[in-house]
Amino acid sequence: METETITKAPHREEDTAEKLQAGTTTRSRIISGWRKNYIHSRIIFSLIKIAWECYGNLMDVLRGIDYLLRLRKKFIGDFKLKKIAQIDGDYYPYLYGPAYKGSTYKKFMISQLNDFKPVNKEIYRFNNIIVAITKKCALQCDHCFEWESLNKKENLSTAQLIEIVQKLQKQGVSEIQFSGGEPLLKVDRILEILNAADIRSTSFWIDTSGFKFTKENAKLLKTAGLTGVFVSLDHFEPALHNKFRGFKDAFFWAQTAVKNALEQGFVVALSVCITREFASRENLMKYMEMAKNMGVAFVQFLEPKAVGHFYGKDVLLLPEHHELIEEIYTEFNFSSKFLSYPIITYHGYYQRRHGCFSGGYKGFYVDTDGDINPCPFCQKKTGNLLEGELEDTLSSLNRGGCMDYSRFS
Ligand code: SF4
Structure with a gap:
């Protein structure tokens, strides 16, 4: 597995930040700026794909995505996502939630959509x-x-x-x-x-x-x-x-x-x-x-x-x-x-x-x-x-x- 070290040349602060005690290695960093925007857009795209697989009609897909966005807004308000944690090759926008593209990601998202409108798939209770x-x-x-x-x-x-x-x-x-x-x-x-x-x-x-x-x-x-x-x-x-x-x-x-x-x-x-x-x-x-x-x-x-x-x-x-x-x-x-x-x-x-x-x-x-x-x-x-x-x-x-x-x- 690839390991990044602190000796690596630093990127611009708005793009990425890595820090660890001197002499140790890290596979964990915070990304922001265009890197975060890129991963965030992939997350949104994958959500649309998952919603399509769940409902198979545009109206429910749009309503399902709107439901997820409103849910997020209820939790954190109108704030835009500014950073994402990248750890060991996976991406974590939030601490309580699976990694984007990790093994539990798709089922977790289907489960959240199921709260909006029941889906005929296996979910997490x-x-x-x-x-x-x-x-x-x-x-x-x-x-x-x-x-x-x-x-x-x-x-x-x-x-x-x-x-x-x-x-x-x-x-x-x-x-x-x-x-x-x-x-x-x-x-x-x-x-x-x-x-x-x-x-x-x-x-x-x-x-x-x-x-x-x-x-x-x-x-x-x-x-x-x-x-x-x-x-x-x-x-x-x-x-x-x-x-x-x-x-x-x-x-x-x-x-x-x-x-x-x-x-x-x-x-x-x-x-x-x-x-x-x-x-x-x-x-x-x-x-x-x-x-x-x-x-x-x-x-x-x-x-x-x-x-x-x-x-x-x-x-x-x-x-x-x-x-x-x-x-x-x-x-x-x-x-x-x-x-x-x-x-x-x-x-x-x-x-x-x-x-x-x-x-x-x-x-x-x-x-x-x-x-x-x-x-x-x-x-x-x-x-x-x-x-x-x-x-x-x-x-x-x-x-x-x-x-x-x-x-x-
Ligand atoms: S179990 Fe209790 S005493 Fe032990 S570390 Fe946790 S909080 Fe502290």
Whole structure:
């Protein structure tokens, strides 16, 4: 597979930007300008082709494309796409969505069109499901949503986790994220699950603190078919990240994980929990600078919720914080000033405009006991994946929906 290095002569900033720690290689870059326009036009053309294959009449094709454009507008407003991540030969306009021309791309697009008007083809019922594969963790994070289960006795065997993943794949899911605990503490388990799964029809990701994301583990996971890695990194100051994570080497491991994941050609996203203390323009600018220098393609902004270790604490962000973070989100993603920086995903921004897509509608969370919850931050157990009628459980989950953001039509 072709590998690009940082020693390569830089292109003009508006066309492409590549950056990684000196001495390492990267297969990940952000494209903008004419390169982005070219890929974007290919994406639009392929969508028209897919819509034609689905409906076979011009009226429905035009309405279907219009539906997709309106959906995008509801999420992010009138902004035009400014950049696309190019990783290991694939193109990712968004973090949550398949690579353009990747193995899950066509079916994912057919599934979105199916929401506009049913199509007579195989679809994904869910876009994204998070599955916690272990209760074990070496860290003690301030915001841990699995705090009550952490380091308790495991209730799920590897065989049961394989059964869970196979059941989910039968339902049709475009992306599964393995979380925990710290999934890397059970890397053999992940490899077994991936080995038993259909890695062509679902892309698999890991949510990690970075702990034990060694070079060797990165290579094993890549060979097993993992697509991407979310690395939690909550501060640009190592000491403050370590404090938040209750672990003296947390920053070191996050940095190591990013480097090893990039070298293997994974899609890499930094995930940051923006607390009230952290929510300042200066901090967010410095954070994005760090993310750019690390060479990641995406940054995910999360808001603290009063669950898990934060339960009963006054941690929710206030309207002024939302306003500031949304400003940073739009400036970095949609202005011409930050073309070389990673693309930001900010769930709060979309949820306040369109409601939540999790809660059983397009995704949900399977916790460390195999229980189904609306999402990791809305914990309300609604049946178990290994017991009872899955369809009944999913229907009642969907009826309950997200506890914070109801969905708009
Ligand atoms: S948030 Fe993740 S890394 Fe931190 S203690 Fe909880 S499971 Fe471990």
